[in-house]
Amino acid sequence: MSTLEIKDLHVSIDTEQGTKEILKGVSLTIRTGETHAIMGPNGSGKSTLASTIAGHPRYTVTSGSITLDGENVLEMSVDERARAGVFLAMQYPVEVPGVTMTNFLRTAKTAIDGQAPALRTWTKDVKAAMEQLRIDADFAQRNVNEGFSGGEKKRVEILQLELFKPKFAVLDETDSGLDVDALKVVSEGVNRAHAQGNMGTLLITHYTRILRYIKPDFVHVFVDGQVVEEGGPELADRLEEEGYDRYAKGAGSAVAAPVAAPAQ
Amino acid sequence: MTAEATTEKARIGAPSIAGFTEEGEQLVASKVDRHHSHGVQVMASRAERLTSHDVADFALPNGREEEWRFTPVRELANLLSDAPTDGDVLSVSVEAPEAFVLRTLRAGEAPRGATLVPADRAAVVASANTDEALFIQIPANAELDEPVRVLLTGKGAGRRSNSHHVIEAGENSRAVVILEHDGSADHNGNVEVFVRGGAQLTVVSVQLWEDDAKHLAQHDAEVAKDAVYKHIAVTLGGKIIRMNSNVRFAGEGAEAELLGLYFADAGQHLEHRSFVDHNVANCKSNVLYKGALQGKGAHTVWVGDVLIQKQAEGTDSYEKNQNLVLTDGCRADSVPNLEIETGLIEGAGHASATGRFDDQHLFYLMARGIPEDVARRLVVRGFLNEIIQQIKVPALEDRLTEAVERELAAGDN
Numbered sequence: 001m002s003t004l005e006i007k008d009l010h011v012s013i014d015t016e017q018g019t020k021e022i023l024k025g026v027s028l029t030i031r032t033g034e035t036h037a038i039m040g041p042n043g044s045g046k047s048t049l050a051s052t053i054a055g056h057p058r059y060t061v062t063s064g065s066i067t068l069d070g071e072n073v074l075e076m077s078v079d080e081r082a083r084a085g086v087f088l089a090m091q092y093p094v095e096v097p098g099v100t101m102t103n104f105l106r107t108a109k110t111a112i113d114g115q116a117p118a119l120r121t122w123t124k125d126v127k128a129a130m131e132q133l134r135i136d137a138d139f140a141q142r143n144v145n146e147g148f149s150g151g152e153k154k155r156v157e158i159l160q161l162e163l164f165k166p167k168f169a170v171l172d173e174t175d176s177g178l179d180v181d182a183l184k185v186v187s188e189g190v191n192r193a194h195a196q197g198n199m200g201t202l203l204i205t206h207y208t209r210i211l212r213y214i215k216p217d218f219v220h221v222f223v224d225g226q227v228v229e230e231g232g233p234e235l236a237d238r239l240e241e242e243g244y245d246r247y248a249k250g251a252g253s254a255v256a257a258p259v260a261a262p263a264q
Numbered sequence: 265m266t267a268e269a270t271t272e273k274a275r276i277g278a279p280s281i282a283g284f285t286e287e288g289e290q291l292v293a294s295k296v297d298r299h300h301s302h303g304v305q306v307m308a309s310r311a312e313r314l315t316s317h318d319v320a321d322f323a324l325p326n327g328r329e330e331e332w333r334f335t336p337v338r339e340l341a342n343l344l345s346d347a348p349t350d351g352d353v354l355s356v357s358v359e360a361p362e363a364f365v366l367r368t369l370r371a372g373e374a375p376r377g378a379t380l381v382p383a384d385r386a387a388v389v390a391s392a393n394t395d396e397a398l399f400i401q402i403p404a405n406a407e408l409d410e411p412v413r414v415l416l417t418g419k420g421a422g423r424r425s426n427s428h429h430v431i432e433a434g435e436n437s438r439a440v441v442i443l444e445h446d447g448s449a450d451h452n453g454n455v456e457v458f459v460r461g462g463a464q465l466t467v468v469s470v471q472l473w474e475d476d477a478k479h480l481a482q483h484d485a486e487v488a489k490d491a492v493y494k495h496i497a498v499t500l501g502g503k504i505i506r507m508n509s510n511v512r513f514a515g516e517g518a519e520a521e522l523l524g525l526y527f528a529d530a531g532q533h534l535e536h537r538s539f540v541d542h543n544v545a546n547c548k549s550n551v552l553y554k555g556a557l558q559g560k561g562a563h564t565v566w567v568g569d570v571l572i573q574k575q576a577e578g579t580d581s582y583e584k585n586q587n588l589v590l591t592d593g594c595r596a597d598s599v600p601n602l603e604i605e606t607g608l609i610e611g612a613g614h615a616s617a618t619g620r621f622d623d624q625h626l627f628y629l630m631a632r633g634i635p636e637d638v639a640r641r642l643v644v645r646g647f648l649n650e651i652i653q654q655i656k657v658p659a660l661e662d663r664l665t666e667a668v669e670r671e672l673a674a675g676d677n
Contacts, residue, residue, distance in 0.1 A: 055631075056627060057623070077630070078631055079630040081631075082631055082634075088631055094625060094627075094628045096629065096642075096643065097646055097650060099643065099649075104629075104642070107634055107638065107642060108632035108634055111634045112632070112633040144628075
């Protein structure tokens with residue numbers, strides 16, 4: 001059992017107009033086996049949270065903490081975080097020309113496990129995972145994300161999730177740009193990884209439709225860099241009907257009195 | 265035609281790298297400059313460049329000439345003098361399957377000199393001082409499964425060597441010819457290539473010289489109707505390398521691809537120039553040179569000339585140079601020159617991108633647990649592999665991949 005704990009996190013970025021605070025005190029606790037959905041309108045800071053957890057250099061943590069089983073994640077480099085068990089499924093996976101998927105997957109797996117995977121089982125695992133995600137076998141010989149469609153890139157992110165077996169998976173709008181079939185395939189992948197019982201998930205999304213396939217235990221509503229409401233899966237249903245408008249309208253009061261993290 | 269179509273084609277020909285600053289543009293029929301150039305263009309057109317077999321026509325360059333302005337000519341006195349080969353300084357051996365003819369050609373003996381007319385002082389003295397040019401003739405309709413390998417080994421730094429090779433791929437033949445340079449010498453080497461109708465020929469010139477070698481070269485090819493020519497320059501070793509890879513056409517439906525890979529370390533000057541002369545209608549060309557630089561004083565130059573002559577309607581051409589700068593203190597000069605004399609073309613584009621190692625790539629790989637130094641190597645290897653993958657001779661691809669690894673490892677020390 002592992003715990004990823006985010007406490008009163010404040011994050012800013014440098015812009016041409018000066019420093020801008022994006023996250024204004026975010027607290028979240030995710031345990032192995034739990035699925036947390038973070039929902040909110042565009043620009044609310046959801047993706048900033050995801051990138052900050054992964055250690056993207058663009059984001060500066062000004063106060064607060066992130067710990068993994070008590071270890072200070074903020075002191076770790078990007079690769080150390082991944083090796084500690086944090087996985088970020090990116091919203092916009094980059095193309096890496098010239099590096100084949102096969103080479104990339106094996107190099108990453110070796111780095112994460114601290115030793116090269118046994119070749120025979122690894123090849124079989126990769127093949128099986130690709131089949132389940134309906135990824136063509138020839139993708140293994142193609143360069144990382146190069147020329148992949150948006151949906152293919154997202155499947156390849158989940159492929160990595162399944163192969164690398166992280167303790168915590170942060171899915172940054174993995175559902176965006178997917179048609180219904182692809183959404184199902186991707187969700188099944190996340191559910192398979194989850195069913196192993198050793199992973200906590202932070203699912204970041206703008207829309208509720210992915211929550212039909214991946215059932216969250218907790219839902220957190222994000223507005224203007226803060227969690228303004230928290231609840232169980234029923235909160236997602238309510239958002240589906242009502243949208244984010246009521247938070248926008250009542251943003252002043254909601255922000256003034258953010259709810260406390262739920263007792264868990 | 266539309267701008268979108270051209271852009272798409274350009275992307276296929278040369279995938280862009282996210283995060284790189286791109287300089288370059290797509291030229292479409294509607295906005296064609298007659299003489300378009302980013303460089304200092306002294307001559308009105310590349311077509312006006314002097315070419316001659318007569319040494320007396322080329323004065324010694326002083327470094328201020330357009331075609332020499334990037335080159336350290338002061339260090340090239342030995343190579344630019346009208347001097348013979350210094351004894352046995354260069355050993356040449358040829359490994360080849362049976363299906364080809366090997367002999368030598370004297371000056372004026374056909375086809376020698378029909379395609380390669382020297383375009384600078386180095387090239388003219390090289391050919392003038394080569395009495396017997398090695399002639400590699402691939403018979404018509406021959407399909408060689410194994411490449412022809414020409415191994416050139418220099419036996420002494422600072423010792424002058426001249427060579428002129430003639431390669432003829434007979435009609436409808438298919439072959440790969442590899443020229444491998446190692447050891448050390450002051451080597452002046454010309455290569456003249458005939459790709460006859462319907463033939464497919466790949467010429468790979470590999471420069472794995474010692475650190476004190478100097479090598480000047482002019483490689484000229486003429487590509488006949490429906491023939492496909494690929495020239496790949498791979499330059500990793502040597503102190504000063506300057507290679508001109510030129511192509512023109514002798515019939516419609518021909519294709520030419522001029523590719524290059526170079527990796528400059530501290531103190532190396534690696535210069536590649538290409539010239540595609542679209543002198544015939546309905547031909548295709550693609551030029552892609554990729555280079556990496558690391559270490560103080562590492563200097564690379566790429567000058568890519570494309571001329572689409574008035575009669576060359578239906579031309580489809582693209583040229584691109586990408587440089588990856590790994591450390592401070594390097595210099596990458598990159599000059600695409602595109603001249604278009606007809607608007608009735610399929611496409612013509614050029615691009616030059618010189619970038620630092622891309623943080624986006626680094627972040628993606630590190631977010632998968634890969635340490636920074638491993639990630640850097642993976643990306644540089646990937647960046648250069650795009651060219652290595654084009655060679656399609658597995659044994660050579662493996663050797664070059666290893667050579668690139670050694671370059672990368674040297675940069676870590």
